[in-house]
Amino acid sequence: MHNVVILPALGDNYIYLYRYDGQRVFVVDPGDAGVVLENLQKHALDLTHVLITHSHGDHSAGAKKLKAETGATIFSPDSSAIRETDCDITDGQTLALPGSPVVVIGTPGHTSSAVCYYVPAGLDRPQPLLFTGDTMFIGGCGRIIGATARDFFDSLCRLKKLPDETLVFPGHDYTVENYEFALQVEPGSKVHEKRLAELRKISKQADMVPSSIGREKRENLFMQAGSAEEFAELRRKKDIFG
Template identity: 40%
Template sequence: MTSTAKHAATVLTVPAFADNYLWLIHDGVHAVVVDPGDAAPILAALNQHRLTLTAILLTHHHADHIGGVPELLQHYAVPVFGPRNDAIAAVARPLVEGDVVSLPRLDVEFAVLDVPGHTRGHIAYVRRDGAAERWLFCGDTLFAGGCGRLFEGTPEQMVASLSKLAALPDDTQVFCAHEYTLSNLRFAAAIEPNNLALMARVRIEAAKREDGVPTVPTSIGVEKATNPFLRYSEQEIVESLVEAGRLAPGASPVAAFAALRQWKNSF
């Protein structure tokens, strides 16, 4: 899209590094970037599509999500929104759950959710301006077919965070930050092999990757049907954990989640 005509906001996928996705929310004129780990691909996309950056949104402090912020600020004097509790120096507009972000120069509004687990202060952005398209920008909390590692938080925190996201409407589009889908689904298929929806998804997502097409955004409905980290209480998954000697019979759902995440770490 090279026209400067303004239209309804949409999301542009900007690949970065080996497997990151950076997101540009734009209306054909103005743009807001989510988690710019690298400035170069964002600057190139802004130039290619003739967009002017008006804000930066951050979900957490890891370098592959914030590394491009200083260079972007050299080119654009824009506000940086991000988590209050994740110690990011560039954040000028600190956010916690309950805050609302109105994107500068765009008719888009987000509610903020606290979703600790991957980091202590991780937040997510949920579109709430009444548009037909529901959007979730969740950083590294929820992935297509998976979830983030627990680098700083606890299993209890991550279970609570994922429960918040699973409670969103099924048609909510999930803009996560990495192309981890096929490896996530290989793990999911190993522990829930009788999930027909999952097996169908494996074929669909594999075909996308063969064609060089991103597997994200996904949706909350798809994740609830196929993502083991939203399905950790399902009987087949629990039985797989017990049979593998990773979970004691009768253990709590949180213990099942923790065992599942630990298994995935070494799968």
């Protein structure tokens, strides 16, 4: 059970609305303002905060319009790239949002200043939540852009330390492709074969999410890499795979 509304956008992005305090929400990674505004209107929701994981446009381009239309406060790790940022956030900070504290986990790797947002368990959410942007996908991870494989490996190690029951909300839906890649790396794996068969039965895109830290530790090859070198080699193979 969770309070997160999943909004597929821009083809394969996910935008998330976290509903707290009745009709108030914060949004994570609004690459498209239109999708968000439509949902706010439809359900009479009040947007109070915008949380951005990294500067890429498909995660942040809607921030300007959302701020203009709703007056929401914008948090991001990169105010030089995202001009609408009200609060520059960094690793270890706890954002005292009404309804729930949100912990910023610095996870450089996909970009040098990428972060994940962690919402600890609370009264209205029995399991913690993690919004990962392009740091971790279900069964995969983002490309290395402007950081090093060591940075990325260290960031995934930090995520592994979160409670297994933490629900994972990634920035994209590359799930099927990631499990196809995993099966290529580990041919004949019953785990990957079984999961692919399950995934192929899912017709609604949003039903792919969430995953959990426990599942990612068991099934995500990038989370299982034993060293930065092993991670880098896996990432190179995935870049070629697609």
